[in-house]
Amino acid sequence: MADRANFVVVRESGEFELYLSRFGAVGIDLDLLAGPAAVLSMVRGLRVDDWWLDDVLCQGAALIDLGRRVLMFFAWEGPSTVMRHRAATLELLRAAWAGWEVRWTYDGPAELRTYLGLDPERVRERRLGPAVGSLLEPGDEELADPEPMVAVVTAGAAGCYLVAHTGDHPIREGAALLDRLAGGPQHGVCRVPAEAGMHVDPLRRRIGWWTLGASAEAYEMPRRWPGWTVEFWQDRWEEHVRVSAGRFEPPPADRERALAQVRAAAAQWRGTGHGG
Numbered sequence: 001m002a003d004r005a006n007f008v009v010v011r012e013s014g015e016f017e018l019y020l021s022r023f024g025a026v027g028i029d030l031d032l033l034a035g036p037a038a039v040l041s042m043v044r045g046l047r048v049d050d051w052w053l054d055d056v057l058c059q060g061a062a063l064i065d066l067g068r069r070v071l072m073f074f075a076w077e078g079p080s081t082v083m084r085h086r087a088a089t090l091e092l093l094r095a096a097w098a099g100w101e102v103r104w105t106y107d108g109p110a111e112l113r114t115y116l117g118l119d120p121e122r123v124r125e126r127r128l129g130p131a132v133g134s135l136l137e138p139g140d141e142e143l144a145d146p147e148p149m150v151a152v153v154t155a156g157a158a159g160c161y162l163v164a165h166t167g168d169h170p171i172r173e174g175a176a177l178l179d180r181l182a183g184g185p186q187h188g189v190c191r192v193p194a195e196a197g198m199h200v201d202p203l204r205r206r207i208g209w210w211t212l213g214a215s216a217e218a219y220e221m222p223r224r225w226p227g228w229t230v231e232f233w234q235d236r237w238e239e240h241v242r243v244s245a246g247r248f249e250p251p252p253a254d255r256e257r258a259l260a261q262v263r264a265a266a267a268q269w270r271g272t273g274h275g276g
Contacts, residue, residue: 003059006052007043008112010065016116020049025060029080029089030269032062032073033262035096040064054123055216058109063116071097072112074105074214079262081212082147083193083250086235088258092266106234108214124216131167135184143192152190152197152240152248153181160187160247165195169215171207174224178202190248197240197248205229210237 005024010016024031024046032039043064053061062073071093079085080093094102105111110120133151142148142164151165161184163170170177178200198209207225210233211218222230233239241248 004053004057005060005062006058006109006112007046007061008063008116009040009043010063010067010116012067014067017048018050018052019043019046020051020053021046025058025076027078027269028060028062028073028075029078029093030266032071033089033092033096033266034270036064036071036100052113052123053109055108055110055125056128058123061105061109061112063105063112065115069100070103070115071100072103072105072115074108076213079265080104081195083195083212083237084147084253085258085262086212087253088255088262092259092262104235106211106214106232107218108216110216111218130172132173132180133164133167133170135180136162136164137185138187146193148192148194150192150194152192152194153177153200154190154197154240154244154247155181155200156202157245158186158247160190160244161185162187162190162192162194169196169198169209169211171198171209171221171230172215172217172224189246191250193250194237194248197237199240199243199248201243207231208233208239208243210235210240212237 003023003025005021005028007019007021008016031042060075064071075081080089109123113120113123136142136150149165151163151170153161153163153170159181161181195213196211198207200207205227206229208231212235
């Protein structure tokens with residue numbers, strides 16, 4: 001299975017080149033930790049291609065704007081998508097790209113096209129319904145993983161549910177999600193280091209949601225919840241902790257340990273012949 005990624009290099013003139021890597025999504029955040037010179041060398045060794053990957057096929061992407069000194073990227077996997085390593089990875093990236101603005105691309109390839117002034121609909125796949133993850137029971141084997149692929153959903157005054165994060169973010173289901181949760185397996189307090197989450201306040205008809213990855217149509221979610229107020233917290237899972245009244249309590253991150261682990265992962269990645 002390919003792990004496809006697009007890379008875009010924007011020249012000082014504003015013209016850009018689009019590159020395609022069939023396996024570049026794996027380790028894209030570790031590649032970027034090598035800094036601008038090494039990354040540009042790596043990207044320019046790829047094939048120039050006019051194929052923009054869509055919301056479904058694009059598993060990672062990076063845009064390097066040489067004139068504005070902007071780096072935009074997202075990944076489906078890697079330390080940047082792991083709760084305990086997220087902040088450390090972004091901190092190290094900003095150090096490696098000193099003087100650059102480093103942005104996470106929550107809307108995937110569409111956000112890159114919007115930045116370039118191109119139509120984002122070119123990479124939309126709107127014919128497919130949301131890929132729904134199953135509700136996990138307490139004791140599910142996935143929860144034994146140090147980095148489980150789960151989304152935390154808290155609802156109302158007492159509900160706490162875990163959804164397998166193997167498809168779309170649960171928020172893309174719209175109000176149908178509430179029907180699925182009714183009578184679903186409760187977890188009391190969710191203490192997992194999740195990849196995504198959301199809080200539903202049915203009385204005030206308000207929703208807040210976050211992700212450590214990218215979600216197609218990320219800025220269009222209010223359309224899926226007519227009559228509700230939807231707030232996008234981007235990667236600020238702390239907002240979820242704050243409003244969940246103690247029902248979402250992920251393990252705290254150790255900054256120094258996380259920095260050391262991400263540095264070690266990047267060194268190992270380069271040592272195996274990957275990266276710039």
